[in-house]
Amino acid sequence: MTQASFHPPRVAAWLIELFTPYEQTESIPGDLLEEFSDLASKSGAACARRWFWRQTVPTISHLVRGGFQAAPWSTAGVVFGGLLLVQLGHMLSEWTIRAGTQFFNHHYLPPYPHLRLAVFSLNGGMYLTRLMVSALIGCIVALISKRKEVLATVTLSLICGIWAIPGFWNFWHGSKTHRVAIVLPVLLYSFGGSFAIVIGGGIVRKFRLRSLRPARSW
Amino acid sequence: MSDRDYLGEFEHIVVLALLRLAGQAYGVTVRQEIEVRIGREVSIGAIYATLARLETKGYVNSYLGDPTPERGGRSKRFFRVTAKGLVAVNRTHRALQKMTDGLSLARGYSP
Numbered sequence: 001m002t003q004a005s006f007h008p009p010r011v012a013a014w015l016i017e018l019f020t021p022y023e024q025t026e027s028i029p030g031d032l033l034e035e036f037s038d039l040a041s042k043s044g045a046a047c048a049r050r051w052f053w054r055q056t057v058p059t060i061s062h063l064v065r066g067g068f069q070a071a072p073w074s075t076a077g078v079v080f081g082g083l084l085l086v087q088l089g090h091m092l093s094e095w096t097i098r099a100g101t102q103f104f105n106h107h108y109l110p111p112y113p114h115l116r117l118a119v120f121s122l123n124g125g126m127y128l129t130r131l132m133v134s135a136l137i138g139c140i141v142a143l144i145s146k147r148k149e150v151l152a153t154v155t156l157s158l159i160c161g162i163w164a165i166p167g168f169w170n171f172w173h174g175s176k177t178h179r180v181a182i183v184l185p186v187l188l189y190s191f192g193g194s195f196a197i198v199i200g201g202g203i204v205r206k207f208r209l210r211s212l213r214p215a216r217s218w
Numbered sequence: 219m220s221d222r223d224y225l226g227e228f229e230h231i232v233v234l235a236l237l238r239l240a241g242q243a244y245g246v247t248v249r250q251e252i253e254v255r256i257g258r259e260v261s262i263g264a265i266y267a268t269l270a271r272l273e274t275k276g277y278v279n280s281y282l283g284d285p286t287p288e289r290g291g292r293s294k295r296f297f298r299v300t301a302k303g304l305v306a307v308n309r310t311h312r313a314l315q316k317m318t319d320g321l322s323l324a325r326g327y328s329p
Binding site: 024026027029030031032033034035037054055059060061062063066070094164198 | 229266271282
């Protein structure tokens with residue numbers, strides 16, 4: 001096997017790329033790749049992959065801590081602004097969908113159960129709207145946070161995720177029947193927004209990186 | 219930044235590694251130097267976080283080298299210790315020596 005055929009774990013490499021500050025996008029991934037290739041040719045791909053993962057977790061933790069220490073107040077300010085946006089965005093999207101549902105119920109749907117499928121679709125629309133609004137908020141927060149987009153959106157997403165835990169806990173303990181059947185939509189409704197925020201941040205970061213330098217492969 | 223600042227434990231180790239490696243100090247060599255000399259496995263993130271802090275304090279500076287194929291076309295970032303960094307490492311070293319003078323450290327660890 002030639003040296004060029006070794007590749008580090010995709011997920012680990014992607015995480016490193018995501019959290020590395022712009023001024024170190026050449027050095028940190030380059031150093032990791034250099035040592036990975038060296039280790040892979042000496043001790044084999046499996047050993048090198050394990051080493052790469054062992055490096056990834058503490059490296060990300062140091063990069064996150066370093067990011068906060070470099071600009072604690074501006075990061076906290078952006079995250080707080082993001083929290084307000086999340087509340088406003090979810091309130092508006094839910095209000096719009098509920099108003100739409102009531103309108104359809106009242107004007108168009110005769111009171112037959114099978115036609116309530118349309119209302120169910122509208123509820124599906126509510127999930128989708130919530131995800132889209134969250135991704136949009138992730139993009140806005142990433143744009144405002146300048147070069148700390150992943151740090152800001154991951155923090156915001158963690159706070160939103162923790163915020164959603166009591167709601168999910170109440171659902172799990174409150175509904176004794178059919179809870180397994182509807183656990184996926186409830187999970188999506190509770191935590192999907194948090195993932196969408198990070199995805200929004202990741203998209204902005206990807207575009208910024210592309211504008212700064214050509215895409216590099218691992 | 220005060221002129222009486224001392225280097226932290228890991229900052230001290232990293233600056234000494236840079237001095238040992240002279241013109242060849244970049245992430246990989248610094249990490250390996252520390253691992254070989256003191257037997258401590260450190261992450262590349264810890265090295266760069268410390269180097270960034272030292273650079274902000276003005277104790278080290280850096281420059282980009284040429285891109286190389288084994289790094290996927292990425293450049294190395296070389297680091298060197300500044301005159302201010304040398305003063306800081308000497309000050310820290312002297313402070314540690316003064317504090318350990320006359321101490322029998324082995325006695326503290328004997329059963």
